[in-house]
Amino acid sequence: HPAILRDAKVKYSYADEPIRLVEFEDEEHRLYRLMTTRWDLSAEQIMDLYRYRWMIETFFKWIKQHLKLVKIWSTKPQGMWNQMFLALAAYGLALILQLQTKSKKKLWPFLRLMRTYMYKSYDEFIEELHRSKSKTTRGRQKIPIPKKKETKFEGNIAIIKPRKKK
Structure with a gap:
């Protein structure tokens, strides 16, 4: 393999x-050095395994962040797969519900709202989902710093030129 x-x-x-x-080098010319005791695999297979490992790591990071799948309830492989598939199914159903309700909220606030209204009626959930914001101002803002007055130099004396008010 050329890499x-x-x-x-x-x-x-x-x-x-x-x-x-x-x-090996990746597409962005970053150098990787891997040490292994696996002699039964080719160098290309070892390179691919390392790449796939990071894809899997980012997938699990995404699962932990979005699906709240931080604690695994089973130590058996089948139990772990079941928990992951249930979390992915719940996530998919939440996406479908978000599309059906035509919500403009991002997915994370939408999921939080779903959890809040889980034991209430669907109509209350929809009403809260499409409720207009009660906050009308942008909150406390920084006060702009006034600009310095323009100065005009004539010889050794600086004269401050007054600005015209708009």
């Missing part, structure tokens, strides 16, 4: 046996 720069057997001071070193 792989080196595939070598190296002696690492903390390991008794030789370790495999795989160096």
